[in-house]
Amino acid sequence: MTTVSASTDAVPAHPASARADWRDTLREATDLALLGFAVALAALPVLTLAPALATASAALHDRSVTGSWPDARTSLARFGRALPAGLAVSAVALAAAALLAADLVALATGRVPGGGLALALTAVVVAVLLGYAGLVAVAVGRTGGQGWRAAARRVARACPERPGVWAAAAGICALAVLLGVLVTPVAVPILGGYALAALHALDARRPVPAPDPS
Incomplete structure (x- = not known):
């Protein structure tokens, strides 16, 4: 009578999946x-806002792709390359932000007619523009912190095709601005880092194309 012995090598061991703990x-x-x-x-120099965002967005993209942050030398080099175009982007963005903020203040204080409806519509427009700008910052991060014009065109084409993502990005940016007004000023940069990470996570949820029936 032959005894069949079970070998431990016959059944491969299944290592426990790594789980992230509180640390x-x-x-x-x-x-x-x-x-x-x-x-x-x-x-801090104000006009370097766009290059700083581009560099941070590129670092977040590296973190999501490779699992690690870029070293300081890489980030400094990206910041330097992003400066020429980023200064112009900062100037345009800050001018637009100042105009929209002045419009909101004028509506809120009653200096401009329109009432609550006009104020609400302007706030929605501001949130939509912030969402678009946030997605552009994410797209710039995917190209190493450069290519603002190309990223703006890509996002402008993608937003009508992904209105849900656009609306969610607008919500993230609007919530970050609202919390930035409510919290202590020292916590505002923390909100910025979290909001940019949330935008990257949102943009990463790309829809999977349906298979071709043919």
Whole structure:
């Protein structure tokens, strides 16, 4: 009578899947907070806001693709390359933001007729534009922090095709602005890092194309 012995090698071992614990979550939250402070520090001259955002967006893209942050030398080099075009982008964006803010203040204080409806419509327009700008920043990060004009065109074509993503991006940016008004000023850079990370996570949820029936 032959005895069949079961070998332990016959059934491959299934290692337990790695699960993120509270330390990984805390580390990730700390990294995003530091990223926000780095953006705020680099944006102190005001016109360097766009290059700072582009560099941070590129770092977040690297983090999502490779699982690690770029080193300081890479980020500094990206920031330097982003400066020429980024200065012009910052000037245009800040001018538009100032005009929209003045419009909102004028409507809220009653200096411009229109009432609550006009104020609400203007707030929605501002949120939609912020969502578009946030998605452009994400697209710039996917190209190493450069190519603002090309990124703006790509996002302008993609937003009507993905209205849900556009609306969600607008919600993220509007919530970040609202919380930025309510919290202490020292926490505003932290909100910026979290909002940019949320925009990257949102944009990464691309729809999977349906298979060709043929």
